Amino acid sequence: MxxxxxxxxxxxxxxxxxxxxxxxxxxxxxxxxxxxxxxxxxxxxxxxxxxxxxxxxxxxxxxxxxxxxxxxxxxxxxxxxxxxxxxxxxxxxxxxxxxxxxxxxxxxxxxxxxxxxxxxxxxxxxxxxxxxxxxxxxxxxxxxxxxxxxxxxxxxxxxxxxxxxxxxxxxxxxxxxxxxxxxxxxxxxxxxxAEIRKNTPWATVGKTPDREHNIITSLDMDAASQERHVLHLQEKYNAVEENEVRFEEIQCEDAEYVFVAYGSCARICQKAVDLARAKGIKVGLLRPITLFPFPKKEIARLAERAKGFLSVEMSLGQMVEDVRLAVNGKTKVEFYGRVGGIIPNPDEVVKALETKLL
Amino acid sequence: MTEEIIIAGFGGQGVLSMGKILAYSGVMENKEVSWMPSYGPEMRGGTANVSVIISDERISSPVINAFDTAIVLNQQSMDKFENAVKPGGCLIYDPNGITRHPERKDIKVYTIAANDAANEMGLNKVFNMIVLGGFLKVKPLLQPEFIHKGLEKSLPARHHNLIPENEKAIELGKTLIKEVR
Structure with missing residues (x-):
C-alpha cells in the first residue's frame, strides 16, 4: 500500500x-x-x-x-x-x-x-x-x-x-x-x-553441468579482444543514449529563454521562472533527469527558437559544456553558478538571466 | 496560502524539531511542506537554523532568501535574519540574551519570553513548543488537531506520553506572545 x-x-x-x-x-x-x-x-x-x-x-x-x-x-x-x-x-x-x-x-x-x-x-x-x-x-x-x-x-x-x-x-x-x-x-x-540463475546467467553462483564456468573480470591482455570488449561497452552506452533519456520541461512552450538545471538547482530555477515571468520575461526550465544520457536532442530542438540558455549549477561550469555541445552554436549559452557550499537563491538567478542574456 | 518561515537559534534549543513538528502538522493537514536545515558541525551551543515552507501549492524552491516569518532565538540569528524578513512580514524573538533589538519599521515585531517561562515552570524541554505556540497565535496556519497529529508523527511512540506537556506549552506560548509594533 x-x-x-x-x-x-x-x-x-x-x-x-x-x-x-x-x-x-x-x-x-x-x-x-x-x-x-x-x-x-x-x-x-x-x-x-x-x-x-x-x-x-x-x-x-x-x-x-x-x-x-x-x-x-x-x-x-x-x-x-x-x-x-x-x-x-x-x-x-x-x-x-x-x-x-x-x-x-x-x-x-x-x-x-x-x-x-x-x-x-x-x-x-x-x-x-x-x-x-x-x-x-x-x-x-x-x-x-x-x-x-x-x-x-x-x-x-x-x-x-x-x-x-x-x-x-x-x-x-x-x-x-x-x-x-x-x-x-x-x-x-x-x-x-532461481531468478538469479535465469535472469543473470552470467552471475558467478556456482557452475551447473549444462554450462561452462562463468568468469567475471575486467582484465583482458589480448589487445584485439579487449578492443572488441570496449566497443561492445560503447554499443551499450549508445543504446542507453538512444532509449533512456529523461527530462522535465517547465513552461518551455512559449519560452524565449531557457534555464537548464538539475537537482536542487532545478528547484531554485523553478522559483526563478515564476519570479522572471512576473516581471514579463518569458523563461522556461529544462531539467535533465538523466545526466548521462544527456537530453541533447531536446536542447537542440529548443535551441531552434530560444534566444538563449542559462545553465545554473553549484559548480564553476560543468554541465554548461554539454549544453553548449547540444546547442552547437545556434544560440547563446551562458552560465551562472555558486560554489564552496553556497546555494544560489532564486533572485540572483533572475539577475544573472537579466545581466547575461537580456 | 504559502508561508515561508526561518527558525534560528542555538543548537540544542530544539530549533530543528520545532520545524519538524510544524512541517509534520502541515502534512497532516494535507499541505505541501519542505524542511531545509542548516546542517553539519552546528551542534549544541553553535548556531542552528531551519527553513520551513507550508503551502497549498507545490513548493518550487526549498532554498529561500526572504521569509514571511523569522523566529529568532539568539543574537547571531537576529543579526543574520532581521533583514531577511519580507517587507510586511513578521519577526518573533525571545528577548533573552538579545543585546541588539530589531530596528526595522516595515515589519511586525513580536516578543515571546519563552526562555524565562520555561525556566520558571521547569519546562526546559518544551521551550521550543512555547515558541511554536506564540507563532501559531500570530499565524494560525494550522488547526490544533493537526498539530496534535504532527506531534504524534514526529515524536517516537515511547515519547507519546509527553504530548500533553507539549500541548500545554503550546497553549502557554499563545498567552505569552506580545506585539511590539
Whole structure:
C-alpha cells in the first residue's frame, strides 16, 4: 500500500532501497549522506527482507564488497559523498569493465579535496564523463525532490540490470538533507536464487553441468579482444543514449529563454521562472533527469527558437559544456553558478538571466 | 496560502524539531511542506537554523532568501535574519540574551519570553513548543488537531506520553506572545 511520510532525502533513499528488493548495502559514513546507513542500521532490514547492511572499514572496501555482491547477481548498493566517491572510482571503473550492475549514490558536497560538507554539484564531470580510468559511462539519475530520491532507486537498479552497468544517483546536500512529503513505493521481493540463475546467467553462483564456468573480470591482455570488449561497452552506452533519456520541461512552450538545471538547482530555477515571468520575461526550465544520457536532442530542438540558455549549477561550469555541445552554436549559452557550499537563491538567478542574456 | 518561515537559534534549543513538528502538522493537514536545515558541525551551543515552507501549492524552491516569518532565538540569528524578513512580514524573538533589538519599521515585531517561562515552570524541554505556540497565535496556519497529529508523527511512540506537556506549552506560548509594533 502507498504510504505518505515526511522524510529526509537520505532516509527516503534508504527506505526505498529496502522496498526495491535490494540485497545488500555496503558503505562508509560521510556527511552529508550518513543518514542513509543510519536509517538502514536503525530499520534492521535483515528482519524485513533479509537485506544485508554493512559498515565497511573504508570506501575502498565498500565498493569492492559491492563488486562481489554484483558478481553473484545480487542487487547491491553503496553511498557516499564527494571525497568518498573519489575513493570508489577504481572499483566503479572495474565494475564498468566487468559489466556489473549496481547502484551508487553520491550526495555531493563542495570540493576539491575535503572541501566542505555543504551542498555542491561540482562532481558532474566525474559522474558523467567517467570518474575512473578507461572508456566507460554510468547511467546518471539526478533527483530534484525527496520523492524522486525514493522513486529513482528501483529505476536505477532496473536500468543497471537491463544494461549490465553501474547506475549512479547524483544528488546533493540539499536534496539529501531536506525533508519533504514522500509516497513510498510498494515492497517488491528480492531476487530468488532461481531468478538469479535465469535472469543473470552470467552471475558467478556456482557452475551447473549444462554450462561452462562463468568468469567475471575486467582484465583482458589480448589487445584485439579487449578492443572488441570496449566497443561492445560503447554499443551499450549508445543504446542507453538512444532509449533512456529523461527530462522535465517547465513552461518551455512559449519560452524565449531557457534555464537548464538539475537537482536542487532545478528547484531554485523553478522559483526563478515564476519570479522572471512576473516581471514579463518569458523563461522556461529544462531539467535533465538523466545526466548521462544527456537530453541533447531536446536542447537542440529548443535551441531552434530560444534566444538563449542559462545553465545554473553549484559548480564553476560543468554541465554548461554539454549544453553548449547540444546547442552547437545556434544560440547563446551562458552560465551562472555558486560554489564552496553556497546555494544560489532564486533572485540572483533572475539577475544573472537579466545581466547575461537580456 | 504559502508561508515561508526561518527558525534560528542555538543548537540544542530544539530549533530543528520545532520545524519538524510544524512541517509534520502541515502534512497532516494535507499541505505541501519542505524542511531545509542548516546542517553539519552546528551542534549544541553553535548556531542552528531551519527553513520551513507550508503551502497549498507545490513548493518550487526549498532554498529561500526572504521569509514571511523569522523566529529568532539568539543574537547571531537576529543579526543574520532581521533583514531577511519580507517587507510586511513578521519577526518573533525571545528577548533573552538579545543585546541588539530589531530596528526595522516595515515589519511586525513580536516578543515571546519563552526562555524565562520555561525556566520558571521547569519546562526546559518544551521551550521550543512555547515558541511554536506564540507563532501559531500570530499565524494560525494550522488547526490544533493537526498539530496534535504532527506531534504524534514526529515524536517516537515511547515519547507519546509527553504530548500533553507539549500541548500545554503550546497553549502557554499563545498567552505569552506580545506585539511590539
Amino acid at each position: 502507498e504510504e505518505l511520510r515526511l522524510m529526509k532525502g537520505n532516509e527516503a533513499i534508504a527506505e526505498a532501497a529496502i522496498r526495491a528488493g535490494c540485497d545488500g548495502y555496503f558503505g562508509y559514513p560521510i556527511t552529508p549522506q550518513s543518514e542513509v546507513m543510519e536509517y538502514l542500521m536503525k530499520e534492521r532490514p535483515e528482519n524485513r527482507t533479509g537485506m544485508v547492511v554493512l559498515q565497511a572499514e573504508s570506501e575502498l572496501a565498500a565498493i569492492n564488497m559491492v563488486y562481489g555482491g554484483a558478481c553473484c547477481g545480487k542487487r547491491v548498493m553503496t553511498s557516499s559523498s564527494s571525497p568518498g566517491f573519489s575513493l570508489k572510482q577504481e572499483g566503479i571503473s572495474y565494475m564498468a569493465g566487468a559489466e556489473l550492475p549496481c547502484l551508487i549514490l553520491n550526495v555531493v558536497r563542495g570540493g576539491p579535496g575535503l572541501g566542505t560538507i555543504q551542498p555542491a554539484q561540482s562532481d558532474y564531470f566525474q559522474s558523467t564523463k567517467g570518474g575512473g580510468h578507461g572508456d566507460y559511462r554510468l547511467i546518471v539519475l539526478a533527483p530534484s525532490s525527496v520523492q524522486e530520491m525514493a522513486d529513482f532507486v528501483a529505476l536505477a537498479f532496473d536500468l543497471a540490470f537491463k544494461y549490465r552497468m553501474p547506475s549512479l544517483i547524483l544528488s546533493d546536500g540539499v536534496i539529501g538533507q531536506m525533508m519533504e512529503k514522500v509516497v513510498l513505493p510498494e515492497q517488491r521481493p528480492r531476487f530468488t536464487e
